[in-house]
Amino acid sequence: MRQSLFPALLIGMAFAAHSPAVEPAAQLLWPDGAPGAKGDNPADKPTLTAFLPEPSKAVGAAVVICPGGAYGHVAGDYEGKETAAWLNSLGVAGFVLDYRHRSRGYGHPAPMLDAQRAIRTVRANAERWKIDPRKIGILGFSAGGHLASTVGTHFDKGDANAADPIDRASCRPDFMILCYPVIAFGEPFTHKGSQRNLIGSDAPPELVESLSNEKHVNAETPPAFLFHTDADAGVPAENSVQFYLALRRAKVPAELHIYREGGHGVRQTKGLPVAEMWPKECQQWMRSLKLLEKH
Numbered sequence: 001m002r003q004s005l006f007p008a009l010l011i012g013m014a015f016a017a018h019s020p021a022v023e024p025a026a027q028l029l030w031p032d033g034a035p036g037a038k039g040d041n042p043a044d045k046p047t048l049t050a051f052l053p054e055p056s057k058a059v060g061a062a063v064v065i066c067p068g069g070a071y072g073h074v075a076g077d078y079e080g081k082e083t084a085a086w087l088n089s090l091g092v093a094g095f096v097l098d099y100r101h102r103s104r105g106y107g108h109p110a111p112m113l114d115a116q117r118a119i120r121t122v123r124a125n126a127e128r129w130k131i132d133p134r135k136i137g138i139l140g141f142s143a144g145g146h147l148a149s150t151v152g153t154h155f156d157k158g159d160a161n162a163a164d165p166i167d168r169a170s171c172r173p174d175f176m177i178l179c180y181p182v183i184a185f186g187e188p189f190t191h192k193g194s195q196r197n198l199i200g201s202d203a204p205p206e207l208v209e210s211l212s213n214e215k216h217v218n219a220e221t222p223p224a225f226l227f228h229t230d231a232d233a234g235v236p237a238e239n240s241v242q243f244y245l246a247l248r249r250a251k252v253p254a255e256l257h258i259y260r261e262g263g264h265g266v267r268q269t270k271g272l273p274v275a276e277m278w279p280k281e282c283q284q285w286m287r288s289l290k291l292l293e294k295h
Helices: 009-018 077-089 110-124 143-153 192-199 205-210 238-249 273-288
Strands: 026-028 047-051 062-066 093-098 136-141 175-179 224-229 254-259
Touching (some): 047 110, 110 136, 143 175, 238 254
Parallel strands (some): 062 093
16 A cells, blocks of 8 residues: 555645744653553654644644554654644644554554543643643544544543543544545455554454444444545545445434545645645534634
8 A cells, every 4th residue: 555645735835834943742642651562662652742733823622643554654744743734724733643553563452542542631631732622533544544433433431530630531532534544344445454454364353343443333423524535546435435324324423525536645646636625625624513613
């Protein structure tokens, strides 16, 4: 699969205009060690980096960003920092997640635990970052879209009795933005590299089913914006279509855009309409949910 590299000239311009002179410091998701950590090296320590909008523009919304990489690496620049810059231009805080993956020696459930912890962290620190705890979403590209949709279909309210205040917070995102996402496992249109990296080649059927996220949508699943391209041969558009249909059956508000041109990772199709269209349409969708209104 060609790697997912973030395309739009609009987004690149936002990054150039809004990127800080000094990049924010990444913070450890688990200062005392991540669950299931295999060592004490940087690869064993997932992080979250906060990119905050200018205070005068801030609308109180936040998005945890899950870059893609087939669960074998994290495309943190194009699908991380640039995305945060675009969100900042809308007044939205962006939090780039550097999660554990196969190249670091990790499969399921490590990426899911990292993403859930990221949502909890933002919500538990909402006052510090001047964020509305009811306006915290998750965004993912490609396999990062699978991770985002996993968190959107596998969540809890937090443990009220936890010693760690972060663990007391809910890990349910309030909305999802899924960009050419991997969704389904065990299907003809599955991206097999992502499935293999996450759960192995011989995973039991019940594990495959549990992470085929279109099968776990219900009325509590958060609203979603999805986009894909019809020409995506790496992760076929059926992934987004099936998730959208599941949301529709559950009566969850959702919006799906499928663009005719563009392969997988639309940075490689720079100049095509999708590159400028989807950010504008996503912005309008966020506005329709009143996510871009100042509180």
